[in-house]
Amino acid sequence: MKIFAPASTSSSKIAQVRAYGADIELVDGPREQSQNAAIRQSHGDAFYASHNWQSFFLQGTKTLAYEMWEDLDFRAPDNVIVPVGAGSSLLGCWLGFTELLAAGQIERLPRLFAAQPVNCSPIDASFSSGTDGPVDRVVRPTIAEGTSIARPLRRRQIVHALRNSGGASVAVPEDDIVRALRELCARGLFVEPTSATAAAAFTALTASGTIASSEATVVLLTGSGLKAPSMVAELLG
Known part of the structure; x- marks a missing residue:
């Protein structure tokens, strides 16, 4: 699993993600830059998992x-x-x-x-x-x-x-x-x-x-x- 997150994310949050075994890519710039990076990767087996995009x-x-x-x-x-x-x-x-x-x-x-x-x-x-x-x-x-x-x-x-x-x-x-x-x-x-x-x-x-x-x-x-x-x-x- 690959997770995109802003480079400014608190280190403790990053540690939790890594503890679950995910690969994490830190993205410079405002928060939406990491969102855009995730969306660009959303093809094939990839899925953009933002809860705000999910209707339910x-x-x-x-x-x-x-x-x-x-x-x-x-x-x-x-x-x-x-x-x-x-x-x-x-x-x-x-x-x-x-x-x-x-x-x-x-x-x-x-x-x-x-x-x-x-x-x-x-x-x-x-x-x-x-x-x-x-x-x-x-x-x-x-x-x-x-x-x-x-x-x-x-x-x-x-x-x-x-x-x-x-x-x-x-x-x-x-x-x-x-x-x-x-x-x-x-x-x-x-x-x-x-x-x-x-x-x-x-x-x-x-x-x-x-x-x-x-x-x-x-x-x-x-x-x-x-x-x-x-x-x-x-x-x-």
């Missing part, structure tokens, strides 16, 4: 909504904040809660919020501009590598889910991600910087009054710090 993948991620509903005593939260790169977790939440609403199991959709780093925030750029198409915004390296997708395949669906639920997008500066990462770790929640983006968005949304302290809000922490321990150690000093 969201049927799996929608179980996030059902689990929240069950854990909250069969009620929907008021808000859900999700770190967004390709958007599969957010779209899964939208799909699952939409099904629960149609089945009469909840009274309304929770507001969905997409958290992205300012340095790579194409969804926020589109949502803030009132469009679901691409909007020019400078893309820079970010410590939230899991969200570093400059051209998300399902952009239109993501923006629709935000608007349909009454939610919004949040673009988070790098310093705020580090601050949130430190606070989460101090609480015993060892997450990778990508997850800390959602926590930083929660802080921004409560500070602006968009989310009230009386509301039930779920912040999705999607990745363990064990995926990037060296980066976390360096960021926290």
Whole structure:
């Protein structure tokens, strides 16, 4: 098996891939360069395995909504904040809660919020501009590598889910991600910087009054710090 990955990928993630016996080819440049390299190799016995290209993948991620509903005593939260790169977790939440609403199991959709780093925030750029198409915004390296997708395949669906639920997008500066990462770790929640983006968005949304302290809000922490321990150690000093 051959895996293509950005040269900037955390060393711990690379070690996990190699431990499973795969050959890995590191590709210089933005994340989409490794995607393009994989697509070019997709012929014969090769297969481009990106979950975002698979039509049934969201049927799996929608179980996030059902689990929240069950854990909250069969009620929907008021808000859900999700770190967004390709958007599969957010779209899964939208799909699952939409099904629960149609089945009469909840009274309304929770507001969905997409958290992205300012340095790579194409969804926020589109949502803030009132469009679901691409909007020019400078893309820079970010410590939230899991969200570093400059051209998300399902952009239109993501923006629709935000608007349909009454939610919004949040673009988070790098310093705020580090601050949130430190606070989460101090609480015993060892997450990778990508997850800390959602926590930083929660802080921004409560500070602006968009989310009230009386509301039930779920912040999705999607990745363990064990995926990037060296980066976390360096960021926290």
